[in-house]
Amino acid sequence: MCSNNEGGLTKFEPKPDLALFRKCLKCDKNSVVVTRINDAMCKECFVEYFTHKFRATIGKSKLFDKDEVVMFPYSSSDSSVAMLHLLFKGVGEEAKKKFTFKTICVYIEDNYVFESNSSTHERITFMENVKKSVEYSGFKFYYSLIENCLEPSKNIVSDEIAKLNLNNENKEKFLNLINSCKNQTSKEELLKRLKTQLINRIAIELKIKKIIFPVSCTNLTIDMLTNVALGKGAHLSIETSLEEKLSNGLVYVRPLRELTSKEIAFYNRYNNIDSNIMAKSSSLKNLPNSTIYRLTEKFINSLQNEYPTTVPTIFRTSDKLTPTDELCPEDSCMLCELPVDTIKKISANSSAINDLEYSLSISRLDNTAIEKLFVLKSVCYSCSVVLKDVGGHGNLPQTIKDKIKSRDNLKDKIKEFLIED
Amino acid sequence: MLHLTIEFSGGAELLFGNVKKHQVELNNDTKWTIRELLVWIKDNLLKHKPEMFLQDETIRPGILILVNDSDWDLLGNLSYELNDNDNVTFISTLHGG
Ligand SMILES: [Zn+2]
Ligand SMILES: [Zn+2]
Numbered sequence: 065m066c067s068n069n070e071g072g073l074t075k076f077e078p079k080p081d082l083a084l085f086r087k088c089l090k091c092d093k094n095s096v097v098v099t100r101i102n103d104a105m106c107k108e109c110f111v112e113y114f115t116h117k118f119r120a121t122i123g124k125s126k127l128f129d130k131d132e133v134v135m136f137p138y139s140s141s142d143s144s145v146a147m148l149h150l151l152f153k154g155v156g157e158e159a160k161k162k163f164t165f166k167t168i169c170v171y172i173e174d175n176y177v178f179e180s181n182s183s184t185h186e187r188i189t190f191m192e193n194v195k196k197s198v199e200y201s202g203f204k205f206y207y208s209l210i211e212n213c214l215e216p217s218k219n220i221v222s223d224e225i226a227k228l229n230l231n232n233e234n235k236e237k238f239l240n241l242i243n244s245c246k247n248q249t250s251k252e253e254l255l256k257r258l259k260t261q262l263i264n265r266i267a268i269e270l271k272i273k274k275i276i277f278p279v280s281c282t283n284l285t286i287d288m289l290t291n292v293a294l295g296k297g298a299h300l301s302i303e304t305s306l307e308e309k310l311s312n313g314l315v316y317v318r319p320l321r322e323l324t325s326k327e328i329a330f331y332n333r334y335n336n337i338d339s340n341i342m343a344k345s346s347s348l349k350n351l352p353n354s355t356i357y358r359l360t361e362k363f364i365n366s367l368q369n370e371y372p373t374t375v376p377t378i379f380r381t382s383d384k385l386t387p388t389d390e391l392c393p394e395d396s397c398m399l400c401e402l403p404v405d406t407i408k409k410i411s412a413n414s415s416a417i418n419d420l421e422y423s424l425s426i427s428r429l430d431n432t433a434i435e436k437l438f439v440l441k442s443v444c445y446s447c448s449v450v451l452k453d454v455g456g457h458g459n460l461p462q463t464i465k466d467k468i469k470s471r472d473n474l475k476d477k478i479k480e481f482l483i484e485d
Numbered sequence: 486m487l488h489l490t491i492e493f494s495g496g497a498e499l500l501f502g503n504v505k506k507h508q509v510e511l512n513n514d515t516k517w518t519i520r521e522l523l524v525w526i527k528d529n530l531l532k533h534k535p536e537m538f539l540q541d542e543t544i545r546p547g548i549l550i551l552v553n554d555s556d557w558d559l560l561g562n563l564s565y566e567l568n569d570n571d572n573v574t575f576i577s578t579l580h581g582g
Contacts, residue, residue: 086559095559096554096555096556096559097555097556097559098556098558098559104559107554142495142578282578283580286580325547325578326549326578329495329549329576329578330549330556332495333494333551333554333574333576334554338494338495338576339494339505341495341496343495343496343499343577344496345499347496347499347579347580348499348533350579351534351536351537352536352537352540352545357580361547361579361580362545362546362547365546365547365578365579366546368546369546
């Protein structure tokens with residue numbers, strides 16, 4: 065019943081006339097929801113199926129040690145709201161087998177930073193509302209601001225909203241950096257990467273090794289196809305796996321990867337927690353065709369509607385891929401922290417780097433251009449494509465620039481490249 | 486009159502002036518299906534571009550429809566005929582970011 069066609073053949077069939085599926089397939093009640101495998105269930109059986117699926121994923125191969133502290137970047141999105149509730153239930157009295165790891169949550173405010181008309185007061189009120197909506201869980205919550213990705217010091221997170229540095233120059237620098245992106249896709253991709261970097265830094269700051277990301281099967285599939293389109297193919301199997309080990313010692317875990325966005329929405333609805341979802345007003349700017357991500361989202365959601373079994377099939381493809389030997393784990397990308405792919409060597413032929421290298425060879429480069437070249441040389445292929453569209457590299461986080469400098473002595477590296485060519 | 490409760494959640498409320506619950510009354514001279522209701526919502530409640538809510542004369546992929554907490558897939562989708570006091574809920578699963 066709960067099987068997801070593993071081993072069996074996938075049928076490329078449109079969904080059947082579901083009005084025929086009146087009875088829950090597990091009990092005698094009338095069904096109210098259809099899951100991705102065209103199974104119709106009643107409310108109680110669905111919630112049980114959903115909870116079981118999450119617990120089975122998280123219980124797999126002893127992901128966490130007893131009393132291990134894990135960090136949950138809570139974003140008040142639908143999947144965050146569902147995962148917080150599942151974790152809460154997992155440590156509650158009624159849980160048959162309690163989770164033995166400890167959860168610490170971090171909320172990063174990344175909506176009001178874009179609202180030019182909104183006041184600091186509104187931003188604080190929004191965070192206070194988030195705080196109220198998660199209080200029932202009893203988990204310890206920390207707070208941060210997206211512009212803290214530009215904060216060079218360790219002062220990036222606090223357990224009190226009032227102690228956050230809300231009026232600082234980082235906000236302006238951050239907006240300058242984001243607005244210097246030449247198109248909406250690179251803007252979106254840069255934002256994603258800067259947020260992940262901040263999450264990593266906060267985990268290190270809080271001395272936590274494992275981070276649990278609340279991302280559904282549907283969103284992983286959208287990410288995966290977007291990444292293919294953006295030239296991140298070499299990282300496909302890594303970025304969708306249940307457990308991902310980063311070169312900096314952190315481990316990402318994705319316990320919602322077996323559940324679809326539709327299932328998550330119904331779970332929230334049936335537990336009366338959908339009011340905890342705090343929608344971002346910035347999402348109104350995301351017209352359906354405005355970026356590669358939006359277009360992929362539209363495609364995957366249409367597939368999920370019309371051919372519900374195909375989305376898990378696409379997603380499972382990534383499980384069948386193995387990372388290429390040509391990935392070099394010691395050489396990780398400065399922006400996404402994943403191994404730099406050898407395809408990057410091809411990217412060296414891409415016009416931006418080529419032009420810069422040519423100018424360098426005839427010594428017509430100023431310092432900003434040299435900086436640009438080295439930033440591009442220190443990231444994976446896909447991140448170099450994103451960064452190519454960023455106007456001022458001077459606005460990049462100091463932490464990234466420091467890493468580049470500490471890794472390579474700039475001048476030596478220049479010589480090396482010139483000899484190589 | 487046909488009395489309906491129309492709810493928006495998961496971010497769909499942003500398209501409707503951030504109002505989550507709407508009580509509406511429709512003239513029931515003719516029968517109302519979800520198909521007609523979508524057009525009515527577009528003309529009467531929607532505060533943003535139609536493509537944020539509708540696509541190809543149906544709901545935008547990624548927004549779910551529930552009638553009295555039941556999946557509209559079980560009710561015949563667009564051709565479900567609305568009854569007095571039905572609750573129709575629209576839940577967006579589209580990403581905010
Ligand atoms: Zn049942
Ligand atoms: Zn990268």
